[in-house]
Amino acid sequence: MTARLIDGKAAALDIRRRVAEVVAAFRTRTGRSPGLATILVGEDPASAVYVRSKGKATGEAGMEGFSHQLTESTSEAQLLDLVERLNADDQVDGILVQLPLPKHIDTDRVIAAIDPAKDVDGFHPVNAGRLATGLDALIPCTPFGCLHLLKQELGSIAGKDAVVIGRSNIVGKPMAMLLIGESATVTIAHSKTRDLPDVVRRADIVIAAVGRPEMVRGDWIKPGAVVIDVGINRVPAAEDGKTRLVGDVAFDEAAKVASAITPVPGGVGPLTIAMLLRNTVVAAHRRSGLADPQAL
Ligand code: GUN
Numbered sequence: 206m207t208a209r210l211i212d213g214k215a216a217a218l219d220i221r222r223r224v225a226e227v228v229a230a231f232r233t234r235t236g237r238s239p240g241l242a243t244i245l246v247g248e249d250p251a252s253a254v255y256v257r258s259k260g261k262a263t264g265e266a267g268m269e270g271f272s273h274q275l276t277e278s279t280s281e282a283q284l285l286d287l288v289e290r291l292n293a294d295d296q297v298d299g300i301l302v303q304l305p306l307p308k309h310i311d312t313d314r315v316i317a318a319i320d321p322a323k324d325v326d327g328f329h330p331v332n333a334g335r336l337a338t339g340l341d342a343l344i345p346c347t348p349f350g351c352l353h354l355l356k357q358e359l360g361s362i363a364g365k366d367a368v369v370i371g372r373s374n375i376v377g378k379p380m381a382m383l384l385i386g387e388s389a390t391v392t393i394a395h396s397k398t399r400d401l402p403d404v405v406r407r408a409d410i411v412i413a414a415v416g417r418p419e420m421v422r423g424d425w426i427k428p429g430a431v432v433i434d435v436g437i438n439r440v441p442a443a444e445d446g447k448t449r450l451v452g453d454v455a456f457d458e459a460a461k462v463a464s465a466i467t468p469v470p471g472g473v474g475p476l477t478i479a480m481l482l483r484n485t486v487v488a489a490h491r492r493s494g495l496a497d498p499q500a501l
Contacts, residue, residue, distance in 0.1 A: 206460040208432075211354050211467045217475035220353070220501075221266060224482045227498040228267040231489060239489035240269035241299040241325065241481075242291045246284060246310070247277035252303050259301065262478045268485060271297060281310045285318050292320040298492055299325035299485035304375075322492055325484040328374065336382050341497075343484050348380035350476025351412055351433045352387070358431055358465050359410075363388035368405050370394045370421065370453070371414035376435055380412055401425075413453035423458025432459050432466040435473050 232238050241263045245256045256272070263270040273287060284306075291297045300323045306312050316324075321331035327345040335342035355362055367389040371377035377393060384391045394404050396415075405411055405425040413421050414435035426432060436453030452469035460466050467473055483501050490497055 208460040208463040209465040211358060211465050211472060213354065213467060213472040213475045216354060216357060217479040220479040220483060223500050224486055225266045227486050227500055231486065235493055238267060238269045239298045239486050240271060240296045241301065241485045242271040242273065242297045244273045244275065244287060244302045246275045246279050247307050256303050259478055259481060262482060266482045269296065277307055284310060284315055288315065288318045292323065297323065298489035299323055301326055323488060325481055325488055327379065336379060339386060343488060345375055345379040346477045346480035346484065347376050347435060347473065348383055349480045350473055351380060351435065352383045353476060354433060354467065355410060355431065362410065365389045365409040366407055367410040368392045368394055368408035369412045373414065376414040415453050417453055418451045419455040421454040421459065423455055423462050426459050426462040428462050429464045432463045433473060434467050434469055437469060437474060
């Protein structure tokens with residue numbers, strides 16, 4: 206392997222330490238801690254793990270956590286009612302509704318019901334529009350984490366050719382907006398893109414966010430490119446019954462060609478929670494009429 210390994214764990218710890226300092230200063234100034242409410246509907250084990258680790262990180266940063274666990278049979282009206290109550294609750298600065306929601310609930314409707322000022326996932330159309338137009342926004346945590354790693358690795362990314370593989374509202378689209386904001390030249394590739402390997406071969410920066418295990422091969426990577434792997438795919442391991450986590454990039458192949466690459470796990474993943482904490486303390490400042498914290 207020739208590529209440098211991008212250490213997402215260390216980067217996330219550094220952000221979380223700075224968030225904790227900003228939280229302490231906020232408490233001194235306002236007499237209260239920033240609050241994050243999480244809502245989990247149903248019993249999906251992976252979602253439960255994510256929400257639990259978000260709750261734990263919230264406490265470790267000195268913030269208030271409000272965890273709401275609802276049964277799978279919760280109606281859309283009941284969920285919207287809870288969102289309304291959290292919108293009105295002054296202790297709550299951030300509201301996170303864990304996705305995916307059960308099929309009988311209209312996800313877009315729930316996201317649209319969240320107060321944009323408390324939308325720490327950055328999924329509300331108001332925040333998506335603000336990001337796209339270059340206004341202050343709450344920025345989706347995973348692409349924000351990817352940008353943080355890229356800037357740490359490259360400094361300026363102005364003028365670089367970036368390819369984002371995947372066009373989801375959660376990662377691909379906001380990622381492209383962030384890269385444009387940094388003056389990169391951006392291509393968004395997706396399932397209908399022709400000659401995807403050739404498109405990726407042009408890129409100085411590759412962001413893989415498709416959710417297909419090891420789809421991006423080593424010979425798609427331009428020598429010296431920086432590769433950010435957003436994929437978290439559980440696949441059968443060699444041993445019986447076991448599973449292992451792999452990204453959207455064939456790591457061993459790509460690491461021979463890239464200049465730097467994120468591992469899975471330990472790459473982008475830890476940044477997502479760090480950025481959620483960052484967004485929550487930023488939302489708390491804005492809601493209290495304070496300037497955005499300089500340290501974040
Ligand atoms: N499900 C997968 N990723 C996310 C995320 O970033 N936020 C929420 N709320 N749900 C998710």
